[in-house]
Amino acid sequence: MMGNHFSIILLPTNKCNVNCEYCFEDKTDDRMSLDQLSTVMSKVFDYMDESSIRGLTIHWQGGEIMTMPLEWFEGAHDLIQNAAVTRGKVVEHGLQSNLIGYHARWNNLIQEMFGNAVGTSMDYPNVHRKLFNGSASDYTRIWKYNVQSALSAGINIGVIAVPNQSTLDVGAEEFYSYFVDEIGVKSFQVNTPFPGGEENDTKKTLGLDIEQLGQFFVDLTDVWLERGYNRGVSVGPVDELVQRFTDGGGCLPCIWQSNCADEFISIDARGFVAQCDCWVTSYPEYFFGNIYENDSLGKMLLESSARRRFVERPGVVIPKDCIRCDYLSICHGGCPVRTYTFSGTMFEKDPYCGVYLSIFRKAEEAAAKLAQARALNKQAQTGSVSVSQRKQIPEDTLITNLPILPSRLVQIERRH
Amino acid sequence: MTTSLVYNIPAKLIETYRGHNLIVRSFSSFELANCFLRADITDIRFAQLLSVESDTSALEGSGEGIPLEIFLEDPEQYHQLYRFVNLLDSHPVRIAIPVVAGFSDAVKQASSLDFCVKLELFQPAESLIDELEFVLDLYLHRIYIRQPIDFFQTTLLSFYRDEPVSLWQIAEENPEQVRYITDEGEETISKRFVGARIEGEIGNFTERFSQKLISERRECHECEFFNRCNGYFKWPDRNYRCDGIKRIFHTLKRATQEVRQDLAAYDALEVQA
Numbered sequence: 001m002m003g004n005h006f007s008i009i010l011l012p013t014n015k016c017n018v019n020c021e022y023c024f025e026d027k028t029d030d031r032m033s034l035d036q037l038s039t040v041m042s043k044v045f046d047y048m049d050e051s052s053i054r055g056l057t058i059h060w061q062g063g064e065i066m067t068m069p070l071e072w073f074e075g076a077h078d079l080i081q082n083a084a085v086t087r088g089k090v091v092e093h094g095l096q097s098n099l100i101g102y103h104a105r106w107n108n109l110i111q112e113m114f115g116n117a118v119g120t121s122m123d124y125p126n127v128h129r130k131l132f133n134g135s136a137s138d139y140t141r142i143w144k145y146n147v148q149s150a151l152s153a154g155i156n157i158g159v160i161a162v163p164n165q166s167t168l169d170v171g172a173e174e175f176y177s178y179f180v181d182e183i184g185v186k187s188f189q190v191n192t193p194f195p196g197g198e199e200n201d202t203k204k205t206l207g208l209d210i211e212q213l214g215q216f217f218v219d220l221t222d223v224w225l226e227r228g229y230n231r232g233v234s235v236g237p238v239d240e241l242v243q244r245f246t247d248g249g250g251c252l253p254c255i256w257q258s259n260c261a262d263e264f265i266s267i268d269a270r271g272f273v274a275q276c277d278c279w280v281t282s283y284p285e286y287f288f289g290n291i292y293e294n295d296s297l298g299k300m301l302l303e304s305s306a307r308r309r310f311v312e313r314p315g316v317v318i319p320k321d322c323i324r325c326d327y328l329s330i331c332h333g334g335c336p337v338r339t340y341t342f343s344g345t346m347f348e349k350d351p352y353c354g355v356y357l358s359i360f361r362k363a364e365e366a367a368a369k370l371a372q373a374r375a376l377n378k379q380a381q382t383g384s385v386s387v388s389q390r391k392q393i394p395e396d397t398l399i400t401n402l403p404i405l406p407s408r409l410v411q412i413e414r415r416h
Numbered sequence: 417m418t419t420s421l422v423y424n425i426p427a428k429l430i431e432t433y434r435g436h437n438l439i440v441r442s443f444s445s446f447e448l449a450n451c452f453l454r455a456d457i458t459d460i461r462f463a464q465l466l467s468v469e470s471d472t473s474a475l476e477g478s479g480e481g482i483p484l485e486i487f488l489e490d491p492e493q494y495h496q497l498y499r500f501v502n503l504l505d506s507h508p509v510r511i512a513i514p515v516v517a518g519f520s521d522a523v524k525q526a527s528s529l530d531f532c533v534k535l536e537l538f539q540p541a542e543s544l545i546d547e548l549e550f551v552l553d554l555y556l557h558r559i560y561i562r563q564p565i566d567f568f569q570t571t572l573l574s575f576y577r578d579e580p581v582s583l584w585q586i587a588e589e590n591p592e593q594v595r596y597i598t599d600e601g602e603e604t605i606s607k608r609f610v611g612a613r614i615e616g617e618i619g620n621f622t623e624r625f626s627q628k629l630i631s632e633r634r635e636c637h638e639c640e641f642f643n644r645c646n647g648y649f650k651w652p653d654r655n656y657r658c659d660g661i662k663r664i665f666h667t668l669k670r671a672t673q674e675v676r677q678d679l680a681a682y683d684a685l686e687v688q689a
Binding site: 004005023052171210245248259262312314316318319323326327328329330375378379 | 495496501521524530558559560571
């Protein structure tokens with residue numbers, strides 16, 4: 001059912017330490033005990049056995065993951081590794097945290113369990129991320145301090161950013177400068193906003209002008225090509241798209257997988273199972289079931305009418321319009337949760353279709369130009385390039401070796 | 417008949433043909449999975465699933481590595497192909513698509529999901545040639561086509577290598593290599609020959625048939641592509657006009673020349689470097 005690799009977005013806590021206005025999760029105080037985690041892992045491994053799957057990636061998040069005690073994680077790591085050895089499985093871990101509760105005492109665990117990498121999130125300008133007893137600027141100040149502390153400790157930080165109207169107003173250049181020059185990160189990804197979870201006034205304003213947002217991505221691509229491409233900076237999803245248009249590779253984010261139902265599930269602290277973290281705390285009618293209450297995860301997934309809707313989505317959506325699209329192989333109708341939260345049904349194409357088209361066209365054009373630059377570069381090295389052709393070669397690509405873009409695991413959509 | 421013959425058999429005859437090279441077909445993925453358990457899987461060249469309605473979960477964990485062909489009888493059902501993506505983790509998968517009106521959407525969908533495609537051609541009407549040329553353009557020029565579409569792929573390679581390969585062979589209908597066993601156990605050349613009366617030995621049918629087309633001085637007599645087609649499109653109606661098919665072959669031949677030129681230019685750069 002899931003191929004030869006399985007991924008879980010695991011929320012061992014539904015509790016959060018901040019109060020972001022646009023969060024799509026409906027929070028609770030529930031936490032998973034180590035006994036409950038043991039039960040979860042046992043059923044997950046059973047399912048993997050039934051489906052001949054050996055590899056598992058656990059994307060840890062919350063709630064806020066760092067509200068869990070460090071000791072709990074040390075216990076969880078041992079528990080999972082021991083069970084994996086016994087069951088003949090290979091397990092990798094990824095960590096997504098707002099880093100507001102980060103402290104240097106987490107560093108050992110981050111190194112040992114998470115490959116010395118953490119995914120976090122921040123917007124620029126930050127409008128919606130707030131502390132319970134503080135402003136957005138307080139949040140930003142603490143986040144910046146903690147991120148730079150983690151960077152100083154040698155931890156690799158990847159940031160997910162969600163644009164808002166202020167982002168579009170300041171433009172791509174300033175946006176890029178904030179993350180790369182001011183914060184010092186080398187990897188960030190831009191996700192599109194959606195009004196998931198309980199309604200509030202902020203969520204009513206999340207929808208952005210499609211044309212303006214598309215242009216923002218186009219501009220960001222130009223900035224990245226000029227300032228980051230040859231300097232080891234990755235900007236998702238543009239970098240992976242350029243790779244896709246260059247050699248067919250590139251690891252595209254979950255919103256553009258052929259069907260996310262084939263890729264992963266999410267399990268929250270209460271044991272509820274749903275398609276991803278965007279669904280698992282907020283949409284009970286889309287829960288696949290409860291893993292504590294079901295003996296077999298495989299049976300639950302097979303029999304869940306909610307899951308069937310996800311499985312069937314591309315079959316309903318693609319014939320309507322997407323089959324005519326040049327980028328069908330990349331997009332497959334886009335993200336169910338974005339569609340559902342804007343349209344009230346998942347059986348339509350992603351409302352950001354126009355934005356995606358702008359990004360795809362730009363990435364395709366960029367890949368073609370980079371290929372041309374490589375050819376001219378080669379000619380320049382052999383002395384067979386004309387003066388006029390030499391002028392067309394961007395400074396950065398002449399003579400230097402072109403970088404190999406960093407590869408990533410499937411970029412699970414992470415919480416805002 | 418040689419020992420290297422491959423028999424395309426219904427799964428129910430798996431015991432009868434034990435020890436032969438086999439293509440096993442069934443409407444049920446469970447029956448195919450069962451065959452993988454019962455047969456010596458080294459006998460099985462590939463398996464054909466004849467229905468897209470079948471639940472394929474049984475095939476995901478069995479017969480790993482055995483190539484699968486899924487027959488999309490009605491190309492309008494192309495959206496069903498999403499259900500088979502997971503099979504790619506354990507099997508090479510090809511989608512067989514009949515060339516009937518609207519088939520191009522199915523090809524596009526299959527290619528977008530990284531499936532190989534085999535076009536099932538009979539004697540396409542002129543109205544289908546336009547759609548065939550559209551698909552050929554996708555195959556030749558679209559970056560998202562990352563897997564072969566046959567007969568284009570093998571024909572293109574045959575032009576490139578200057579090694580003629582017969583369309584009978586590409587379509588897996590060369591009776592010197594493949595035999596089709598009907599559900600009733602009768603032996604013939606391929607699915608499209610079921611019920612047709614073949615005079616003489618099956619094994620040299622194509623040779624006799626193509627010689628006859630030449631001796632009758634039909635369209636094939638002066639066709640520059642005859643050494644690749646061998647009259648494939650003249651069955652069953654020998655009066656079928658091949659103008660559209662020839663345009664397809666011309667385009668493939670031209671594309672080969674373009675590929676050669678591009679590679680020569682690249683090689684020249686390599687030498688200079």
